[in-house]
Amino acid sequence: EIVLTQSPATLSLSPGERATLSCRASQSFSGYLTWYQQKPGQAPRLLIFDASNRALGIPARFSGSGSGTDFTLTISSLQPEDFAVYYCQQRSNWLYTFGQGTKLEIK
Amino acid sequence: EVRLVDSGGGLVQPGGSLRLSCAGSGFSFSGYWMSWVRQSPGKGLEWVANINQDGSEKYYVDSVKGRFTISRDNAQNSLYLQMNSLRADDTAVYYCARDQVALIDYYYYGMDVWGQGTTVTVSS
Secondary structure: OOEEEOOOEEEEEEEOOOEEEEEEEEEOOOOOOEEEEOOOOOOEEEEEEEEEOOOOOOOOOOEEEEEEEEEEEOOHHHHHHOOOOEEEEEEEEEEEEEOOOOEEEEO | OEEEEEEOOOEEEOOOEEEEEEEEEEOOOOEEEEEEEEEEOOOOOEEEEEEEEOOEEEEOOHOOOOOOOEEEHHOEEEEEEEEOOOOOOOOEEEEEOOOOOOEOOOOOOEEEEEEEOOEEOOOO
């Protein structure tokens, strides 16, 4: 089983700042890395698929990168609505795992 | 409007059973893989199971194997999760989600549509 470890657990930043969230896999995999955003009381929302592709309707300030074991979600200039919890998820064969999440909070 | 509506949650005693349902609308339900994902109170997301378009392939997280069964009825545009031998650590909000998987090369676009979630509480 591939374990995903996200860091930091909590990130405190101000609107307008740049956010960099990390997701590290326990082993290199050739599958797919996806990012989701979740706000309190809501279902997750798809942001990035296959490590670096924005989903439909996702603003350009969100970008993803990485391969192998190290992946990054970057938000170039934080907007008030971006403060939420972010999860990475991998698909290896047909089994999925999520990271434990990074909470992005307002400083 | 593309939509998934989860239902069937509730309070159940340890060892009991529950069947969750997910109704899809606004898209060709039979053309998609589908997943169940759960979230324990105050915790992160955990993938539970998925199923392919015709129900011939099913996969589960180890912690539910032998206890949970995922199924679908494409004629009814519905996804199900039969949960047996429930334990306290199965307590969670359960979401169904549409898996975007390309038909030809299985390219994975992620879970792009989610239900609102249904709450399962396992307690005596």
